[in-house]
Amino acid sequence: MAEVKTAQGNGNVVSLRHVSKRFSNGTLALQDMSLDIGKGDFVSLLGPSGCGKSTALRIIAGLGDTTEGQVHWPDGKPERGDIGFVFQEPTLMPWANVFENVWLPRRLDGASKSTVRDEVSEALEMVGLGGFAAAYPRELSGGMKMRVSIARALVTKPKILLMDEPFAALDEITRFKLNDDLLHLWEAHHWTVVFVTHSVFESVYLSNRIVVMAARPGRVAQQLGNDAPHPRGDGFRTSEDYAHLCRNASDALHAAMDEHTTRAEVTA
Amino acid sequence: MNVSPTDPAGGTGPRPAEAAGSRSSKAGNMTSALEETALKSGPDLRAAAERRDRWLRIILPVVILTSAILGWEALVRIQEIPHYILPAPSLIMETLVKDWAVLSGSLITTLQITFAALAVAVAGGVGLAVLFTQSKWVEISFFPFAVILQVTPIIAIAPLILIYVDSIPVALLICAWIVAFFPILSNTTLGLNSADHNLRNLFQLYGASRWQTLWHLQLPAAMPYFLGGLKIAGGLALIGAIVAEFAAGSAGRGAGLAYRILESGYRLNIPRMFAALLLISVTGILIFLTFSLLSHLMLRKWHESAIKREN
Structure with missing residues (x-):
């Protein structure tokens, strides 16, 4: 051992x-x-x-x-955003699309949509969901939802x-x-x-x-x-x-x- | 991370709608190449069945309703029932056109009270629901009042309100509001409290303020519940307005549809009574349809209730 x-x-x-x-x-x-x-x-x-x-x-x-x-x-x-958390369930907001879900941690920090566009895209690219920003959670498979959840945890660079x-x-x-x-x-x-x-x-x-x-x-x-x-x-x-x-x-x-x-x- | 074509998590298509596979309505007309060759006739048959289904859905109720009206007309004519007992549908329509000047004025009065009451019910119901979810002590203190207002029949309180409030329109508004307000309050409270627990934790983790949690999490989560309450409240506001008008029994230029019914009853003008009744029903149906459409438009992108599923 x-x-x-x-x-x-x-x-x-x-x-x-x-x-x-x-x-x-x-x-x-x-x-x-x-x-x-x-x-x-x-x-x-x-x-x-x-x-x-x-x-x-x-x-x-x-x-x-x-x-x-x-x-x-x-x-x-x-501090805010130093910890990224991924739950057992994807825990996405069903009323928000993929972009808005990943934006959330930065949004709660007061970051506007235009300022986070690159950060969100980068996080989505990382988890292989580059083209899915406009999709709603219900349109995604279980694995893809999990990827969104991971991207959301990564977007603050925890x-x-x-x-x-x-x-x-x-x-x-x-x-x-x-x-x-x-x-x-x-x-x-x-x-x-x-x-x-x-x-x-x-x-x-x-x-x-x-x-x-x-x-x-x-x-x-x-x-x-x-x-x-x-x-x-x-x-x-x-x-x-x-x-x-x-x-x-x-x-x-x-x-x-x-x-x-x-x-x-x-x-x- | 890259989603390779073989990644079952990443789906097989480049577009979200395809990735959802057979689980979303968008995918309804999308079949894989394999399926298409194997079951060439399958989708066609299904589409045809769907078309038939859609037409039947419209035609069937229209046919049944029309034949019921025609049967009524025939019954009145064959049995020669006098119009002060049961007017024929044709006579009711005739009266509706002939008395439109009187009836439309009353319709507008009733509509004004209904929608004013509904607006106040929405503002008050949502406002109070938000207050309730901010502090359980506020909820515990004030919820009994809401329940008492709800369980007491409006017809029993209306005379009292009419005594205490000088202005009749205001009294009517209060009556309609009492009936319409509860479903909005109770549904919205339930909705605000039913936001996903893990999402709440997530908001806590990112240091969200009370206001941010309310705005970004609780209000959107409550939307389907609120819209359900609104559908009920719309109908109830109309009922409340009509009941209150009956209790008030006020005449004059600003009299509502309920008063027209009372008045026609006294004068044995049964066709006009039916015409007023028809207007009330149509108004109720339109209110329901309007809010159903509103609900569908607001929820169609995400909520289970607005999504068609194929099995």
């Missing part, structure tokens, strides 16, 4: 320090979670449902408070991109394609990405660090490094390295889940 380190050694974008989150109904969603996200890192949060991975992501985004612990931003608190199981609802062929495209973009731009998933394969294929989480209470069970070289492609998907990493991640996931079961048995 590779030693765990933050990718580029350029310092952290954000760190979670002993973060706990208890919901008002008493559920402990996260327990004492500490995590460093380095600049240019592609970190996957991998775990079964209910392990608090989405909760952790929302806390980083500032959409939820911590009950204990803190979120530390070494370069200062994020310091960190948070993705909450963005491809979970898509069919496998579409998911593979979007995984490839996302990976190529990351290889070109070296954004900082935190990617929540419950797919072992997705986490191994995409990230350079896999944070395996366990449920009830949600916590970090194990962290795995993934030094497989870039660019990754179909060759990587069929390589022995890939199989080996998948087995490791899978074992870690099962260990985390077993730990939970035995714990539950002991307390019962």
